[in-house]
Each structure stands twice: as C-alpha cells, then as structure tokens.
Amino acid sequence: MKKLLITAALLLFSCFAQAGNYATCLLDKLPGVQNHGASVSAVRVCQSKYPGGLAGVEQGAGRGLFASYDNGDECTYDKAKDTRYTGAVRVMAEACMRLYNKPQPKPKPNFFDQFDE
Template identity: 55%
Template sequence: MASDWRDECRGGISGWKTLQGVERIARQPAWGYNASMKKMIITATLLAFSGLAQAGNFATCLLDELPGVQNNNAAGAAYQVCSARYPKRYAGVDQGSGRGFFGYESGAECALKHARDTKSLDAAGMIRVACNRLYDKPIGLFDDLKQSQN
C-alpha cells in the first residue's frame, strides 16, 4: 500500500503543524492578493482607460450626434443641442485633444469613419471640423516658420 501525506505526518505533532502551514500557504495566491490590492487594480485600470471615456466637449458631442444624419435640418438641430450643452463650443476644445493611444492619427481619418454614411453635407462638414479640432496636431508658433522655409 502506498503511503500518502497523512502517513508521513503521523510521526509527531511537529510534522502535522508543518504540513498545515504548507497547506495554508498553498491556498494563498503567490502575490498576496487582498482587498486593498483589488482596489489598487481597479483604480489603475480606470486610470489607464480614462482616455476612452473622455470628458464630453462640443466636438465629441457633434461626433456622437451627427453621423448618419440624412438632412440639413437634423444637422442644424444637432448643432443646437451640442451648443446648448457646451456653450463655449470649439473654444472649450483644445486642438489635438483627442489624440492618444486609442485615437485617430489625423482629422481626415476620423472624418472618413464618421462622415462616410452621412448624407447631409452640413453634417459631414461639421463632422470634418470636429475631427480636425480633436485629432489634427496643434501647430505651434515656430512650426509655421519651419514650413514656410521648406
């Protein structure tokens, strides 16, 4: 008959206590997971993906409301709704503020995706302006001079 772990522990109480300690350690995760660690993981995850859930602004409101709009009247209504929500309009949107790891490379790439199925020319134009504001790189004071010298 093959011996199991119980046979090895019958030799004395010290062996039994050692085995109980080994079992207790084996049941715990290797990296010491506890409630505070769980909170830290959740907080880090939320911070990492906070760029995905951007705080709303005028440009993102337009990108939410305008794609697929069929006529200019609906486009004008969407503009009014977003203007009421964000009275500063584009003044409240920093140039290039949508750029980031999960954003578009340029305003043109954004406009292509969002305006593709939009029949209203007004809506498509507003989408292009919003995308340019969010995803085109800001041009600095000296960038204009560098471009004119080339």
C-alpha cells in the same frame, strides 16, 4: 485588499475613458444625418451641453495613446461616409480636425517685435 482592487480598477478604467467635449458630442450625434433640421438639432444639443463650442476643445485633444485616428481626415472619412447632408459633414470635419490634427507650433517672437510698441 478588496478596497485596493476596486481603487486600482477605477483608476485603470478612468485612464481609458475619454472626457466628453463639444467635438466628441458632434461626432456622436451627426453621423448618418440626412437633413438640415436633424443637423441643427444635433448641434444645438451639443451646444447646450458644451457652451464653449469648438473654441473650448484644445487642438489635438483626441490624440494620445488610445487615439481612434491618426489625423482629422481619417476621422472625417470614418464618421461622415454615410452622412448625406453636406452641412453635417462640414461640422463633423471641423470636429475631427480639432480633435485629431496636431497642434501647430506657435511662432517664435521676433527680437525686434518688442520695439514696435
């Protein structure tokens, strides 16, 4: 019975834990940054942990049942409002948009595109 409870607790807590990625790393490190040097260092730390950069973060990856924000603008406002260095604000905005904006639907292929080759 004890093993069952421990297993259930681990499964439950793993549902609440959000896997880290490049965007979440940036949003952890950049808020409050006041200069270029600190901003560059924060970005380098995240790049060393997640070499794929933002390209490795699926669009809308932060959305879901326990999402912190409804969209990227809410995230940007909350995370960047006390950050003085505008370069850091831009990077945080990109991370927020990647995490919390809805993925755009892929355009349907045109029937005649198959004959263009």
